[in-house]
Amino acid sequence: xxxxxxxxxxxxxxxxxxxxxxxxxxxxxxxxxxxxxxxxxxxxxxxxxxxxxxxxxxxxxxxxxxxxxxxxxxxxxxxxxxxxxxxxxxxxxxxxxxxxxxxxxxxxxxxxxxxxxxxxxxxxxxxxxxxxxxxxxxxxxxxxxxxxxxxxxxxxxxxxxxxxxxxxxxxxxxxxxxxxxxxxxxxxxxxxxxxxxxxxxxxxxxxxxxxxxxxxxxxxxxxxxxxxxxxxxxxxxxxxxxxxxxxxxxxxxxxxxxxxxxxxxxxxxxxxxxxxxxxxxxxxxxxxxxxxxxxxxxxxxxxxxxxxxxxxxxxxxx
Amino acid sequence: xxxxxxxxxxxxxxxxxxxxxxxxxxxxxxxxxxxxxxxxxxxxxxxxxxxxxxxxxxxxxxxxxxxxxxxxxxxxxxxxxxxxxxxxxxxxxxxxxxxxxxxxxxxxxxxxxxxxxxxxxxxxxxxxxxxxxxxxxxxxxxxxxxxxxxxxxxxxxxxxxxxxxxxxxxxxxxxxxxxxxxxxxxxxxxxxxxxxxxxxxxxxxxxxxxxxxxxxxxxxxxxxxxxxxxxxxxxxxxxxxxxxxxxxxxxxxxxxxxxxxxxxxxxxxxxxxxxxxxxxxxxxxxxxxxxxxxxxxxxxxxxxxxxxxxxxxxxxxxxxxxxxxxxxxxxxxxxxxxxxxxxxxxxxxxxxxxxxxxxxxxxxxxxxxxxxxxxxxxxxxxxxxxxxxxxxxxxxxxxxxxxxxxxxxxxxxxxxxxxxxxxxxxxxxxxxxxxxxxxxxxxxxxxxxxxxxxxxxxxxxxxxxxxxxxxxxxxxxxxxxxxxxxxxxxxxxxxxxxxxxxxxxxxxxxxxxxxxxxxxxxxxxxxxxxxxxxxxxxxxxxxxxxxxxxxxxxxxxxxxxxxxxxxxxxxxxxxxxxxxxxxxxxxxxxxxxxxxxxxxxxxxxxxxxxxxxxxxxxxxxxxxxxx
Numbered sequence: 001x002x003x004x005x006x007x008x009x010x011x012x013x014x015x016x017x018x019x020x021x022x023x024x025x026x027x028x029x030x031x032x033x034x035x036x037x038x039x040x041x042x043x044x045x046x047x048x049x050x051x052x053x054x055x056x057x058x059x060x061x062x063x064x065x066x067x068x069x070x071x072x073x074x075x076x077x078x079x080x081x082x083x084x085x086x087x088x089x090x091x092x093x094x095x096x097x098x099x100x101x102x103x104x105x106x107x108x109x110x111x112x113x114x115x116x117x118x119x120x121x122x123x124x125x126x127x128x129x130x131x132x133x134x135x136x137x138x139x140x141x142x143x144x145x146x147x148x149x150x151x152x153x154x155x156x157x158x159x160x161x162x163x164x165x166x167x168x169x170x171x172x173x174x175x176x177x178x179x180x181x182x183x184x185x186x187x188x189x190x191x192x193x194x195x196x197x198x199x200x201x202x203x204x205x206x207x208x209x210x211x212x213x214x215x216x217x218x219x220x221x222x223x224x225x226x227x228x229x230x231x232x233x234x235x236x237x238x239x240x241x242x243x244x245x246x247x248x249x250x251x252x253x254x255x256x257x258x259x260x261x262x263x264x265x266x267x268x269x270x271x272x273x274x275x276x277x278x279x280x281x282x283x284x285x286x287x288x289x290x291x292x293x294x295x296x297x298x299x300x301x302x303x304x305x306x307x308x309x310x311x312x313x314x315x316x317x318x
Numbered sequence: 319x320x321x322x323x324x325x326x327x328x329x330x331x332x333x334x335x336x337x338x339x340x341x342x343x344x345x346x347x348x349x350x351x352x353x354x355x356x357x358x359x360x361x362x363x364x365x366x367x368x369x370x371x372x373x374x375x376x377x378x379x380x381x382x383x384x385x386x387x388x389x390x391x392x393x394x395x396x397x398x399x400x401x402x403x404x405x406x407x408x409x410x411x412x413x414x415x416x417x418x419x420x421x422x423x424x425x426x427x428x429x430x431x432x433x434x435x436x437x438x439x440x441x442x443x444x445x446x447x448x449x450x451x452x453x454x455x456x457x458x459x460x461x462x463x464x465x466x467x468x469x470x471x472x473x474x475x476x477x478x479x480x481x482x483x484x485x486x487x488x489x490x491x492x493x494x495x496x497x498x499x500x501x502x503x504x505x506x507x508x509x510x511x512x513x514x515x516x517x518x519x520x521x522x523x524x525x526x527x528x529x530x531x532x533x534x535x536x537x538x539x540x541x542x543x544x545x546x547x548x549x550x551x552x553x554x555x556x557x558x559x560x561x562x563x564x565x566x567x568x569x570x571x572x573x574x575x576x577x578x579x580x581x582x583x584x585x586x587x588x589x590x591x592x593x594x595x596x597x598x599x600x601x602x603x604x605x606x607x608x609x610x611x612x613x614x615x616x617x618x619x620x621x622x623x624x625x626x627x628x629x630x631x632x633x634x635x636x637x638x639x640x641x642x643x644x645x646x647x648x649x650x651x652x653x654x655x656x657x658x659x660x661x662x663x664x665x666x667x668x669x670x671x672x673x674x675x676x677x678x679x680x681x682x683x684x685x686x687x688x689x690x691x692x693x694x695x696x697x698x699x700x701x702x703x704x705x706x707x708x709x710x711x712x713x714x715x716x717x718x719x720x721x722x723x724x725x726x727x728x729x730x731x732x733x734x735x736x737x738x739x740x741x742x743x744x745x746x747x748x749x750x751x752x753x754x755x756x757x758x759x760x761x762x763x764x765x766x767x768x769x770x771x772x773x774x775x776x777x778x779x780x781x782x783x784x785x786x787x788x789x790x791x792x793x794x795x796x797x798x799x800x801x802x803x804x805x806x807x808x809x810x811x812x813x814x815x816x817x818x819x820x821x822x823x824x825x826x827x828x829x830x831x832x833x834x835x836x837x838x839x840x841x842x843x844x845x846x847x848x849x850x851x852x853x854x855x856x857x858x859x860x861x862x863x864x865x866x867x868x869x870x871x872x873x874x875x876x877x878x879x880x881x882x883x884x885x886x887x888x889x890x891x892x893x894x895x896x897x898x899x900x901x902x903x904x905x906x907x908x909x910x911x912x913x914x915x916x917x918x919x920x921x922x923x924x925x926x927x928x929x930x931x932x933x934x935x936x937x938x939x940x941x942x943x944x945x
Contacts (some may be wrong), residue, residue: 002842002931044886054761103752104595120759126750129457133885140883147875155868189818192880192891199876200829203869207836210865236433241386241785242832245778249828252774253821258766260449261821268825 004237009229012281013288027170028273029032030177037180042187045134049102049125051092056116058084067113082259086120093127094095118310137191144195145169149203156209157297158292166204167283168198171274178270184263193267200246201275204239205283211235212284224292229285239280243272319856321788322912331903332913333803340806343432343443349383350402351429353410353569354422355391361391361421371409378408379784384429395429402426426587427569429454444808447816447890448753450767452760453586454594457751458555462581465551466496466544466743472654473522474498475675477537478517486511489532497538498520498522501529508533522818534692548579551745556581557736562597572744582748587757604650604738607642608684609692609708615641632696634705642705648686656738658731661723667731669707671738678718686714697737767820774824775801778831788928789914793834796910800830803901808894818889826898829873833906837862838929845932850926859911866907874899 012019043050053064062085065078073091081088091102103122110117145165152161161247175194179186211231250272254265336535354371356363368387371394375382384407385397394409397400406424413422428451430443448455474493477500481488488511489501502508508526512535515524521543539547557574559581563571572584588594609615610629617623618631618641625631629641655672675682684693692709709722755763779797782790804823810813832872841858849857877899880892918924 002933004934035700061553103754104563118756119754120756122752122754124749126459126748136883136885140879143879143883144876147879148872188884188887189821189891191882192888195876195880196825196873196895197890199873202872202876203829203832206868206872207865211866212326214861222464226448234843235839241839242835245781245831245835246825246828247779248781249774251771252777253770253824255346256766256769256773257761257821259762260817261766261770264818264821287543 001151002237003240006097006236007318008232009226009233010236010270011229012082012232013225013285014227016281016285017289018275020285023170023278023282026174030174030180031179033177034173037183039176039180039186041184042185043090043123043125044188045130045186047093047125047130049093049106050121050123051091051103051106051119052081052121053087053089053107053110053117054120055085055087055114055118056141059087061087063113064089067109068106069235071109073102073106077177085260099271104268110274132183133188139173140191140195141198144198148199152202152206152209156213157292159253159292159296160205160209160287163283163290164202164209164279166300167205168201168275171201171271174274175267175270179263179267184266187263190267193264194271197268197275201279204243204275204279207235207238208232208279208284209287212287212292216294216297219292224288224294228288232284236280239276243276278299320350320852320866322916322919324914326908326912327916333641333909334799337799337803337806339436340441340809341802342808343430343436344805345443346430346443348428348443349431349836350396350399351427352394352396352402352406353391353425354394354409354413355425355809355929357421357423357564363387363422367393367413367422370412373712373917374408374412375405375922378404380405380408390530390856393427395431399743407884423564425567427570429605436776442809442812442816443556444805445812446760446764447814448584448586448760449755449817450754450760450764450815451586452757453584454588455585455751455753456583456594456598456749456756457576458559458583458598458747459750460548460549460581461553461623461746462548462579463496465547466539468745469547470496470498470539472652473519473537475516477675479675481511484510484514485738486514486627493818497536500535500537502533502535503531503664504637505533508535508630510815511535511593528905533830552556552579552581555745555747557739559583559598561736562720565599565809576854580750595752598625598747603698604653604706605696605698605703606644606648607646607694607696608688609694610641610643612689621626630703632705634692634708638703640694640708642708647693648673648677648680650738653738656735658728659721661721664723666723667726667728667733668721669724669731669738671722673720674717678716680712680719681718682716685711689713693766695738707734717806739754755785763817767817767823771820771824771827774834778828782831782834786930788917789838791836792917793831793838796905797831798829799909800898800902800905801827803905804898807897807901812898813893813897815894816887816889818887819894822880822894823898826895826902830898830902830906832869833862833866833902834910836865837907837910839926841929842932845927845929846934851927852918855914859907859914863907866903870899870903 053059059080061078061080066077068076068089068091073094075092077088077090077207079088080086089106091106094102103124107117107119107122149161149165152164172194175197176186178184179190208231211234212227215222215227215231217231222230247269250265250268253261254269257265354363354367367385368385371392372385373441375385375394380396380401382396382401384395386393394405396405403426404456406426410424413424430437432441432443451813470493471852477498479490481491487503487505487629488507489503492499494902497826500511502511512524512526515522515535515537519537521539522537524535524537524542526533554573556575559573560571563573563583563585568585568588570586572582574582576582583598584836585594600851610626612626614623614626615629618629619639621639625641628645629643631639631641652674653671655675657670659670660666661668663842668746671830679707688711690711692708692710696703696705697706698704707722722734774795779794782793782797784790801823837858840862841854844857874896877892877896880888881896918927
């Protein structure tokens with residue numbers, strides 16, 4: 001089988017401006033929704049109590065809401081979780097009532113209303129933990145960004161590092177934009193997925209950059225635009241197949257992983273799709289605009305054929 | 319050119335064997351079991367206990383698959399959960415006749431069903447996290463400010479006593495938060511007081527200032543002393559929690575320090591959270607009272623008379639009744655420390671108590687008046703009192719250092735000191751995070767994670783085989799090997815597997831195939847450009863390697879960040895993610911090359927390789943642009 005019967009290099013860079021405008025528009029929309037709607041943060045970040053209760057028959061949400069409201073807790077959210085028989089109850093942090101009492105009270109009241117109610121899971125997070133988690137998440141993001149930039153700057157060149165990070169951070173913002181727009185729950189596993197996607201889609205840029213560097217060495221008559229077009233064209237089949245394979249795995253999680261892994265898999269799906277787009281169309285174009293040249297990548301001049309043993313790029317040549 | 323030297327095959331063979339061995343226990347599953355362990359340091363688990371357990375099972379008519387003494391516990395493996403519950407009841411009845419004073423913890427547990435020779439190799443199944451096996455997770459925050467304030471309070475009392483002993487006149491001692499302020503009328507007394515502080519209070523640092531006509535000395539706890547106090551408070555709380563959790567009958571509780579002021583408690587299998595919270599949040603108090611030694615009281619002690627008015631009957635830890643007066647002399651608040659030690663003369667084990675200034679004063683007065691009488695130290699928990707120790711007062715005790723000695727073993731001394739501390743030192747704790755997972759949810763989560771990995775793996779493998787033919791099969795074998803290695807490493811490290819961890823496993827497999835796609839695409843490209851079969855394989859692997867390495871490093875950076883800054887579910891994800899990236903580099907490149915070399919390497923005149931369609935554009939094309 002061969003899906004990609006490409007006769008000549010596809011002139012990706014001719015439309016670089018259009019691709020980047022599309023990308024910019026999506027990015028701005030994501031930022032807009034992030035600010036206007038905000039993220040629907042899970043209990044882990046906001047603090048509060050979460051109860052997952054299962055009934056033997058499809059649950060009467062209004063009844064559950066009533067029961068909980070009678071206990072005098074404010075701002076209670078009740079929703080189905082997974083199936084019609086499972087109910088998720090979310091209570092914000094209440095002043096003067098300890099977490100222990102809160103979940104016990106609610107459970108007792110629900111049991112009284114319907115004896116088939118069984119507790120599946122409770123989660124309580126104090127407000128102090130939530131702030132820390134948010135801070136730790138940002139620290140992790142900063143660590144990933146700086147780490148990857150340093151690595152790419154050493155391995156390639158700073159222009160590539162900048163291009164790759166811009167392209168991939170914009171993926172992250174777009175994932176967050178989706179979560180804000182649809183008000184999907186942003187939980188800790190989703191945060192993990194977002195950071196994993198960042199590392200993963202940088203891969204994509206790395207593969208293309210590797211090819212660009214190799215092409216600079218091999219084809220001395222091509223100009224930068226042709227080199228980039230050739231690099232993207234010759235890696236496009238690998239890009240699609242790899243992402244397709246990863247997506248198959250993610251799809252399997254989406255289908256079989258249940259409600260807990262649902263948003264995790266969703267974040268990965270968006271990340272993978274936009275990861276392809278940004279690496280192929282955005283990262284290379286930014287690198288091009290930043291003005292990468294043959295001399296940046298092929299150290300020691302173009303004419304020198306033999307490899308310097310101290311060359312950090314030596315690993316990529318044959 | 320595509321041949322591996324023998325040692326490379328040996329490495330692959332070793333990896334296969336070791337990986338297979340350590341992954342194996344996961345396939346045997348676990349069976350229900352009952353675990354018996356000691357609830358008190360005094361209680362020993364030995365072959366005698368084993369005989370008791372076996373006898374108990376025999377009388378109840380339960381046949382166990384295995385009854386074994388392992389380290390400090392006895393494990394009884396049973397065929398089903400029904401037998402498990404029956405066995406637990408039977409053993410409990412025999413070993414713990416008095417539920418109020420348990421000597422043993424009899425807990426339900428799961429035991430690996432893997433054969434003994436595997437266990438002998440320390441090969442055990444992956445450790446499942448709470449979200450997969452069900453249970454309770456708590457995170458408790460120790461109120462360090464309260465611990466420091468308490469310490470400052472007791473120090474301010476000590477300061478008052480010391481100044482009085484040295485006849486240094488002051489115009490008042492105040493505790494202001496965690497600082498102690500002392501006022502003086504003139505500079506001379508201030509200087510004298512400063513010397514006292516320097517000599518006697520190593521934990522305090524002082525600052526003096528003139529305030530109008532007054533001279534004021536402000537003492538605060540030194541940072542290093544504060545750190546020590548916090549450390550002690552945390553350790554104390556962990557010890558106390560350990561003791562309390564023993565009561566719950568949990569087979570493998572996890573009680574760990576997290577950060578500077580937090581404690582994580584995980585109780586696998588516990589469903590009764592209300593009880594768990596009650597026990598964790600319980601406060602113990604300590605009281606010192608006099609033993610009633612009147613004739614009526616002695617009669618009551620022997621069980622022949624009524625307990626006299628104004629006294630109460632409590633039991634000692636060995637079950638002997640003691641009649642104590644209701645009047646409380648001291649409470650745990652006045653006790654600053656309790657440590658086991660040895661008498662300098664007799665070398666007997668002792669328990670050494672330190673009292674604060676107020677406690678010292680009272681204690682001196684009481685002991686002076688009651689030489690030769692007995693004093694009882696009682697610990698109250700859940701409103702239930704118990705006499706920890708009831709020593710005879712030998713002489714007047716001043717100075718706040720109390721030594722309890724006589725008829726004690728080292729273990730008993732340790733135990734007593736621990737109980738005394740439990741009733742006094744512990745800083746208040748607050749539950750700041752709590753998760754409860756029901757057992758059915760745990761089993762469902764395992765199934766969900768398992769199906770995600772299995773179906774994802776199969777889909778990828780089928781696609782690879784269709785698209786790359788024989789090379790797809792090689793890639794799939796490498797992917798399966800990756801999964802095997804990952805499971806083996808996780809089992810070996812006994813890292814905790816959670817649902818996000820299983821998600822990471824699926825994701826890592828999806829990402830690991832990238833390496834093989836890169837290699838296979840490169841080989842196709844080399845073939846397309848007219849390279850010979852052997853040369854194409856060789857250059858394909860070589861050229862792809864640099865790219866694979868680079869891309870794995872960037873993914874690893876993200877994984878490490880998650881590991882460093884993540885907590886809870888994120889960490890579970892990150893561990894598997896990072897390990898998976900490492901194993902994928904080995905399996906995707908080194909191992910798959912080994913398989914390819916094994917298959918094709920020997921054929922010198924290799925004409926074609928089975929890697930699916932190698933499509934060539936007609937004539938010259940941009941793809942083939944040469945310099």
